[in-house]
Amino acid sequence: MRTAETFRTVLPNGLDTVLVTVPGAPLAEIRLVLPYARTEPGLAAAQELLAAHLGTATTTRDRQAVADRAADLGGEFSTVVTAEQLVLSASVLAEGLRDALELLADLVLRPALPPTVARDGHRGPTPAPRPTGPRTTLRRAQLRHAFGAPHPLVDDTPDGAAALDVRALHRRAVVPQGAVLLVMSGEAPERVRAAVEAELGEWTGAGPSGLVLPPFPRAEPAPGRLALHAPDADQALLLTAGPAIPAPEPGHTALHLAQVVLGGHATSRLTRRLRERHGLAYAVDASIRQNGAGCWLEIDCVGAPGTGDRLAEEVTACLAELAQGGPTPEEVRRARRYAAGFTRFALATRAEEASALAGFVAGGLPVDWLTTYPDALAEVSDDRVTEAAAHYLDPSRTLVATLDHRPS
Numbered sequence: 001m002r003t004a005e006t007f008r009t010v011l012p013n014g015l016d017t018v019l020v021t022v023p024g025a026p027l028a029e030i031r032l033v034l035p036y037a038r039t040e041p042g043l044a045a046a047q048e049l050l051a052a053h054l055g056t057a058t059t060t061r062d063r064q065a066v067a068d069r070a071a072d073l074g075g076e077f078s079t080v081v082t083a084e085q086l087v088l089s090a091s092v093l094a095e096g097l098r099d100a101l102e103l104l105a106d107l108v109l110r111p112a113l114p115p116t117v118a119r120d121g122h123r124g125p126t127p128a129p130r131p132t133g134p135r136t137t138l139r140r141a142q143l144r145h146a147f148g149a150p151h152p153l154v155d156d157t158p159d160g161a162a163a164l165d166v167r168a169l170h171r172r173a174v175v176p177q178g179a180v181l182l183v184m185s186g187e188a189p190e191r192v193r194a195a196v197e198a199e200l201g202e203w204t205g206a207g208p209s210g211l212v213l214p215p216f217p218r219a220e221p222a223p224g225r226l227a228l229h230a231p232d233a234d235q236a237l238l239l240t241a242g243p244a245i246p247a248p249e250p251g252h253t254a255l256h257l258a259q260v261v262l263g264g265h266a267t268s269r270l271t272r273r274l275r276e277r278h279g280l281a282y283a284v285d286a287s288i289r290q291n292g293a294g295c296w297l298e299i300d301c302v303g304a305p306g307t308g309d310r311l312a313e314e315v316t317a318c319l320a321e322l323a324q325g326g327p328t329p330e331e332v333r334r335a336r337r338y339a340a341g342f343t344r345f346a347l348a349t350r351a352e353e354a355s356a357l358a359g360f361v362a363g364g365l366p367v368d369w370l371t372t373y374p375d376a377l378a379e380v381s382d383d384r385v386t387e388a389a390a391h392y393l394d395p396s397r398t399l400v401a402t403l404d405h406r407p408s
Contacts, residue, residue, distance in 0.1 A: 006367050007189040013204055014177030017196055018361055022350065025186035027075070028097040029090070029354035030104060033180040033362040036086035036173060037213045037292065038152050046169045047081075049114065053166070054174070055079040055088055057112040066107070073100050077107070083153070084213055084291055085362060086173075091351055097185050098195045105199040108174055113166050134230055138237050138403040145226050146241035146296065146399045148217030153293055175205025178212070182358040184350055213292035221296055225312065226401040233405040235282075236308040238301040238315060242398035244288050246295040248369055253376045254388040255288065255297070260335035261327040261385075262286045262318070262393060263299055267334070270299065273318050280307050280314060290363070297392060308404030316395045323393040326386035335385075340374040347371065 007019045036051075038044050055077055057063045070077050075092030088108065092100040144154040181200070183192050221241040245252040263270035263286025274281040283302040288295065303311050327335070346356045347370065360369055 004184075005189070007193075008361075008367055009193065011176070011197060011201065013201065014175075014179075014208075015196075015200060015203065016180045016361070017193065018180065018182040018357065018367055019189040019192050020182065020184040020354070020357065021186065021189055021192075022184060023186055025184070025350060026094055027350060028092050028094050028100065028183065028185035028187075029350055030088075030092075030097075030100060030184075031180075031182045031354050031358035032088040032104065032108065033182075033358050034086045034088075034174060035084065035178050035209050035211045035362075036081060037084050037211050039211055039214070040152075041155060043169065043211075046166050047173075049166045050169050050173065051079060051081045051086055053113050054086070054111050054170075055107050058106045059110045059112055061106065062112070066103070069099075069103055072096075073103070075100065077103070085359075087355075087358070089355065094186055097183070097187065097192070098199075101183075101195050101199040105203070108200075109203055111170065113170060115167075134233050134235070134403050135237060137230070138228060138239055138401060141226060141228055141403075142239045142241055142399065142401040143216075145224065145401065146218075146221035147294060148222075151216055151293065152213060153216075171205070173209045173211055175207070175209050176200070176203045177205060178208035180358055180362040182354055182361065184354045184357075215292070216294040219294060221397075221399050223395075223397050223399050226399060227308065227312075228401070228403040229406055230403060231405055233403060234305060236303040236305055236311060236402065236404045238299065238303070238308065238311045238400070238402045240297070240299040240315065240398050240400050242297040242319075243392050244290075244295045244297040245392075246288075246290045248365055251384075251388065252288075253373075254380050254384040255392050256339060257332060257335045257377065257380060257385045258322070258327065258389040258393060259286050259288055259297060260339050261331045261389070262322055264335065265338045269318050269322055269331075270301075270315070274301060274303075274311070274314055278310075278314060280304075280311055297398075305405045308402035312400045312402050316398075316400060319393050319395040319398060323390050323395070326389055327382075329382055332382045332385050336377050336380075340377050343370060343373050343377075 005021045009017050011017055057066055073092040073096035075090060077090045080087045090100050140154045220243050245255050263284055270284045274284050281301045281303045286299045289298050299315055301311050347353045356370055361367055
């Protein structure tokens with residue numbers, strides 16, 4: 001793995017700035033991460049409009065001028081929205097870093113935004129409400145049953161008749177306090193910091209945006225069985241919610257290895273049982289989900305219609321088997337190698353590394369968490385993995401939720 005130095009500082013305006021120096025890097029990577037959770041139902045449509053316009057044009061540059069400037073810098077700019085964040089990314093030739101920061105500042109501080117749009121349509125079109133799909137329906141029910149309500153991740157209240165004041169949302173949401181800027185380049189960190197301050201030092205805001213996910217009403221999921229039915233469902237869907245430990249808390253690494261044994265790779269217990277032995281599932285996965293709301297162990301399966309109850313039975317049996325008997329030494333060895341390799345894949349390119357580091361820092365993890373994680377995996381004993389499986393994979397502590405076209 002190449003050698004990189006990392007420097008972290010908070011600018012006077014509150015912008016959390018991470019500078020990663022990779023000597024000789026031919027490209028510079030920039031990631032700006034803003035909190036962007038839907039904390040209020042009335043924000044959803046305005047957030048969609050703002051995200052669609054941010055990063056495309058400014059009050060001094062139209063779309064073509066922005067595209068031409070990005071091309072001149074030998075790179076590209078993009079915007080991605082997740083359940084928690086809005087991420088502006090740029091990859092440019094190393095010599096274009098300062099100009100890329102200037103363009104980023106123009107896009108962030110002076111975006112070309114539409115005027116206030118009335119919900120009655122008199123001031124122009126508004127985003128049409130999208131019908132809720134089966135997976136979204138199951139996801140909301142899963143989280144509501146497991147962690148309680150009200151919460152932005154489970155509530156689907158319509159926006160109502162409020163106006164979409166996109167400019168007001170920009171003033172509220174696009175602020176430096178609470179944001180993370182990561183710059184990966186070959187330049188000396190003091191020069192990069194000076195460039196960041198020169199271009200983004202004027203960026204101000206009245207405190208943090210507040211667009212962060214609140215914690216769930218319950219910290220640990222309520223176990224049980226939840227079965228939903230939709231006559232038009234063309235697949236059987238299964239989602240579970242079990243207790244988990246967030247990174248980087250003690251015990252997370254042992255649980256991570258137990259989760260990989262359960263359903264984290266192609267020869268995991270769930271894959272062998274559901275796909276190879278019984279042919280029940282098209283897709284099988286187990287993962288530790290973590291965000292500002294909470295942390296839970298989730299199994300996600302997709303099967304043919306009419307198999308929902310059978311999937312639930314087999315998943316429950318697989319959890320019980322692993323919790324009671326524990327993984328074999330060979331399963332732990334394979335999981336350890338897979339997890340370490342997957343971590344290194346996240347660092348395989350500078351673009352992937354920049355995105356990963358920015359995301360982890362924005363999520364409250366140390367800057368070096370990802371790079372040191374393979375060492376943490378190597379240090380966990382097989383006994384600790386067995387203990388984690390016994391404690392966290394117990395099906396009596398897990399919610400199993402399915403959606404199918406009809407009861408079995």
